[in-house]
Amino acid sequence: MSVKRYELSDAQWQRIASLLPGKVADPGRSGTDNRLFVNGCLWVLRSGAHWCDLPERYGKWKSVHRRFSRWCHAGVWERVFDALTADRDNHYLMIDSTIVRAHQHAANRKRGACDQALGRSRGGLTTKVHMLADALGRPLRFILTPGQTGDITQAPALLQGQSGNAVLADKAYDSNALRAIIAEMGAEAVIPSNRSRKVAIPHDPIAYKHRNRIERCFGRLKHFRRFATRYDRRSIHFAGFIHLAAAMIWLR
16 A cells, blocks of 8 residues: 555554544444545645645545544544553653644634633734653643743643653743642652742753753644644644644654
8 A cells, every 4th residue: 555645654554543433343333444534634734734625535525524523522632642652751751832823714713712722922823832741752741721821830730640750841840839749749850940049949951951852842743734833713623633743753
């Protein structure tokens, strides 16, 4: 089987095939072709094109979009991503965030924008993607907020239930409260002190050098155009694309 651009290889497909609903052995209606459907979603994710521009080989675009939406609401993309992250490296945990500019197609919602993780920041109407990553710079967890939300506000939720030897973060995460949470985890806080601190708290500069891995991870994720720019009005659809993009990082 020839693999077209943006599509799953045979090895990648074998790793996720059993995680998807609609198999013959599953209760209810069987999916027409899960691999073709996922490849269609990947084409939209990577290209950033309108759903209506989906190539005919993937089927009717309305049917593919409807099925993508159903899987978003059912949490399928997140479950696939979570299953792939089981083989993580917890030596270090890293937290950071990035701003994603909302396209006018996502920004023309008159009401309920706050409920859809859209807000005003320096870049205009934006969404902030908060991420937790493992020691190899692979994504482990995401939280979406309006773009003006402070980085540190989501750190406790990102770290909840996690374990590791150290937590790496930049100066934006320097707070006594977060350091206490990290200490309760039994981990070391590798966080440079903010300039506002009267007495700087030392950190491990060698370990801190590894923090660039989470920044490189954001760079890889932004190769997917529907991550780099938010085109989706509803945050649940944007989150679905994020988890699909993150799953592809783990499938490499």
